Each structure stands twice: as C-alpha cells, then as structure tokens.
Amino acid sequence: MAQVSYEQEICSKPKETIVGLTLFIAFLITPLIEIAVFLQVGGIIGVMPTLLIVILTALLGAALWRAQGLATWARAQDALNRGELPINEVANGAFLIVAGALLLTPGFVTDAIGFLLFVPPVRQAIAKLVFEALRKNIHVHATTSGTSGGSGPVIEGEATEIDDTPPH
DSSP states (O other): OOOOOHHHHHHTSOHHHHHHHHHHHHHHHHHHHHHHHHHHHHHHHOHHHHHHHHHHHHHHHHHHHHHHHHHHHHHHHHHHHTTOOOHHHHHHHHHHHHHHHHHHSSSHHHHHHHHHTTSHHHHHHHHHHHHHHHHHHOOOOOOOOSOSSOOSOOOOOOOOOOOOSOOO
C-alpha cells in the first residue's frame, strides 16, 4: 500500500471539508489568543481598566456600526433609485455586519479586526480579494427561454374566438 502524505490527503479533500476545518481552527484558536491577550493586558493595567476598555470598545463599535450602517443603507437606496444594483453597498454592509459582530465579541484581537473593517480602504481591499476569489471559483451559466428576436414588451392575457359567420 502506497503511503500518502498529510499534505496530499488535505489537498484531495473537498473544499467544504477544508473550509470546515479552517472555521473549526479559527473558533478554537481565537478564544485562546483572546484569553492570552486578556491575561497580558490585565497583568499590565489591571482587571478593572481592562474590563472598562472592553466595554468602551463595544459601545464605540456599536455607534460606528450604526452610523456607517445607515450611510451604507442610504447609498444602497440611492443606487436602487437610479436603477443600479448596489453591489458595493451590499459588500460594505456584509463587512459592517462582521465588524459589528467582532466588536461585540469581548477581546482585543477581535476588536482590532472589527475596527479595521470600519476603514473603507481596508473593506475595499478585502472586497477586491473576495470578488477575485469568487470570480475564479464560481461559474455562472445563463439560459433564456421564449421567442427570440422579439423587441417589444410581452403582454399576457386571455383571448376568446368570435364566430363572424351569420346565423342561418
């Protein structure tokens, strides 16, 4: 039986398994990092100032989330009113949701990442990377049905046949 290396085994797994493993590691490692940072900061400045900082960052994050979220919503409405798809606004909204969740999660590392997501150039750079990855990995196939070559509007309705022959 041939030996398979760990790298070959991971690379042969479906993408869903790799994503699941990545998320599992992220949810396992993040709290450990946050606990270590809490202990370090608490040891330097004390427990009460540490807790106060955590509460203040949550309040500041909520205020930023509200302000930027409302502004993003208004830009999305404007785009829709112009007949445009608000793709950038939807992406910004998604990043703002993640930023808000990170800021409401107690911790210095998650707060730092959350605050970074409130900076528009950071969001734009991440969105560009995400859209490039999606463009490489997602294939869209579109089909149409119906009559071809028609340029006018389609009007649906019911018709009744009328007999024009005179009665005998």
